[in-house]
Amino acid sequence: MSQQVAEPKVAVKLNEEYCSRCSICRSLCPFEAITKDAESGKIVLEIEKCQVCGICYSACPARAIDIIYYDYGSLLNYLKTAEPKYGSDTLVIMCRGSAPDFAGVERLFGVSKFIPLSVPCVGRLPEELLLQALAMGIKKIYLLACDANYCRFDRGSPLTGRRILALNRLLEQLGYGREAITLKRNGLKVKVNKDLCIACGNCVFYCPYHAAKLESPGGLSFDLDACRGCGLCVAICPAIALDLENWERERISALISQLLSEMKTPKILVFRCQWAVFPPLDGESSPNIRAIDLPCSARVDAFHILEALQKGADGVLIAACPEEDCRQEGVSARAQHLVEALRERLNQIGFQDRLYFCSVAPRYPEQLDKELRQFGQRIEAVVSKRERK
Amino acid sequence: MIVTTQKPLDEILDSISPYSKILVAGCDGCTQPPRGLREAKVLSQLLELAGKLGGKDFQFKVTTVVKQCDSFLTASALKPQMDGVEAVLSLACGAGPQTIAGLFPDIPVLPAQNSHFVGVEDREGGILEESCAACGDCILALTGGICPVTRCAKGLLNGACGGARNGKCELDPERDCAWELIFERLERQGKLDRIKELRPPRNYQARAWRVAP
Numbered sequence: 001m002s003q004q005v006a007e008p009k010v011a012v013k014l015n016e017e018y019c020s021r022c023s024i025c026r027s028l029c030p031f032e033a034i035t036k037d038a039e040s041g042k043i044v045l046e047i048e049k050c051q052v053c054g055i056c057y058s059a060c061p062a063r064a065i066d067i068i069y070y071d072y073g074s075l076l077n078y079l080k081t082a083e084p085k086y087g088s089d090t091l092v093i094m095c096r097g098s099a100p101d102f103a104g105v106e107r108l109f110g111v112s113k114f115i116p117l118s119v120p121c122v123g124r125l126p127e128e129l130l131l132q133a134l135a136m137g138i139k140k141i142y143l144l145a146c147d148a149n150y151c152r153f154d155r156g157s158p159l160t161g162r163r164i165l166a167l168n169r170l171l172e173q174l175g176y177g178r179e180a181i182t183l184k185r186n187g188l189k190v191k192v193n194k195d196l197c198i199a200c201g202n203c204v205f206y207c208p209y210h211a212a213k214l215e216s217p218g219g220l221s222f223d224l225d226a227c228r229g230c231g232l233c234v235a236i237c238p239a240i241a242l243d244l245e246n247w248e249r250e251r252i253s254a255l256i257s258q259l260l261s262e263m264k265t266p267k268i269l270v271f272r273c274q275w276a277v278f279p280p281l282d283g284e285s286s287p288n289i290r291a292i293d294l295p296c297s298a299r300v301d302a303f304h305i306l307e308a309l310q311k312g313a314d315g316v317l318i319a320a321c322p323e324e325d326c327r328q329e330g331v332s333a334r335a336q337h338l339v340e341a342l343r344e345r346l347n348q349i350g351f352q353d354r355l356y357f358c359s360v361a362p363r364y365p366e367q368l369d370k371e372l373r374q375f376g377q378r379i380e381a382v383v384s385k386r387e388r389k
Numbered sequence: 390m391i392v393t394t395q396k397p398l399d400e401i402l403d404s405i406s407p408y409s410k411i412l413v414a415g416c417d418g419c420t421q422p423p424r425g426l427r428e429a430k431v432l433s434q435l436l437e438l439a440g441k442l443g444g445k446d447f448q449f450k451v452t453t454v455v456k457q458c459d460s461f462l463t464a465s466a467l468k469p470q471m472d473g474v475e476a477v478l479s480l481a482c483g484a485g486p487q488t489i490a491g492l493f494p495d496i497p498v499l500p501a502q503n504s505h506f507v508g509v510e511d512r513e514g515g516i517l518e519e520s521c522a523a524c525g526d527c528i529l530a531l532t533g534g535i536c537p538v539t540r541c542a543k544g545l546l547n548g549a550c551g552g553a554r555n556g557k558c559e560l561d562p563e564r565d566c567a568w569e570l571i572f573e574r575l576e577r578q579g580k581l582d583r584i585k586e587l588r589p590p591r592n593y594q595a596r597a598w599r600v601a602p
Contacts, residue, residue: 198417198425198455205512238423239453240430303427306434342431348398349439 008364011052011068011278014045018064025056025065030153051325052278052362053153054124068365069278070119072126078281079133082115090114091133094144095122096274097152097229097295098186100246108184109142120278120362121153122146123160127167130181134171141180147187150228152275152327157185188229188295189245190222196241203233203242208329230328231299235338247295249303256308259290266314266383268376271304273297273332276321278362289372296328297321297335302342305355309346315354315379319368322359332359353378390419390510391482392517393502395432401478402439404499408476410448413501414467414489416481418456421510421517424480424502426453432480432501450474457485464492471496506539525595531583533574538591540567546588 021043026034033049057067092105092114099118106112122145151157164183171180197220203212211226234242243249270291297320305316318339326332339357346355356375360367405411415429433449440447454466476497479486482504490498506519522538538544542560548568552559556569575581
């Protein structure tokens, strides 16, 4: 009897029947995941190399590429439901890597009421979507892309600049004014409280981008052009002297309290690396599970894990990128090390199985669900044991 | 820096169990790995969780001291915070709890750390190694900057002993033979003749327990 192994579901697919072999996708892919077979001339997509940025999906003139996340239809649906919900005719589309909170958007663009939409890469949006949004009655679109040297998808950010320039010219001719779409660039950055710094040098050693410099006690400084905002230094600073601009500790703490208060037992809180998991636009549905998206798993902080457990979480799951996928010079491995160390200490005080670290990639959209199911079963066992007592 | 490791959490829990209001004091001094404000807070969170599981409601106050081995600095940092405190849990090396105990003789001070040695940190390798025994009679000038008192398992002042295999110590194959390292270093510096100098037995009287700064 032959055993059938089910192929894992993948996030991006190239449909050979529709492919005209024009190679546009191949020339745009930042990860060389799309190649041309020398013999047959077929265009081939290697899912293992794919980072699911979606640039190929938006660029394909033949609509031969299917993508699970943020396809044109679901983005449009989101806009239709979000417009009345937020009661605004201003749309702010942000790269997840650079997305500040509401107040941050207000500071950057001077708008207080807007429809927020965060996507893995602003550069991957189909132009039709922007045009359709304007046709639906949106008056102004702000795009917030990552700084060019910070763009995880290599070409996403510069590509956006060129496309928006062309699109704005077209819109001007149609009578939409000079700048219907405004593009800005942003990135999360570290901030230092020098009064608290103890000059231990941990940030200098661990920063993957060599952004931290310490030349004398009290002389800690960061090269903000080099900082990419992964948050590793913030999570390890022994003196709590660092924080991440727009992703401050207090904001995460407040979010933990809010999410736990609206959940049902057994409560599972997930800290997700924004590059490891691309959540659906309509949000989480299970009343037992809530998630917090962090710029990188390296920002996962022992404080916040323990805080979640103190405030009533039954389990905490960390979802990070596999080391080979990590867009931050492999700091997900460092995050795993920190989480495992905390797990060991939790085991010592009778909190076995309550914290779990897993590696998932958006190219396999069912991976996280599978991890969550297994973790959920373990947490249910913990909870029922506690209730029997 | 003084290298410490944290005591098992159940031992710490046991020691703090008679008290409710506890001040957790980190040390920003030379303790390695760093045991500052973050570690004080994380430890208090862990102990609070453990307490709840055992039906005990601890109230922790978290603070840190620039260096707990300095009684003047420790006094000014802790005095304003001692109101209502029943016990202090110190994250410093063994010097820290003694400083605090001396300053507040009525209050029990409990160590959260075991102190091991004066060491150096190899960040790349992620380890801390003993490098100074505080012997009071430094001979590093003669040994190419490598301390045989700490790094030779036998503490020999005249080596090598002849027991090393492939550059590793016969007592611990993980450990480099300090005297082979010294030989190589002196050879590299063109001072190999120093290895022949007979160093007299260690002067144990040189070990001091008190000095004036």
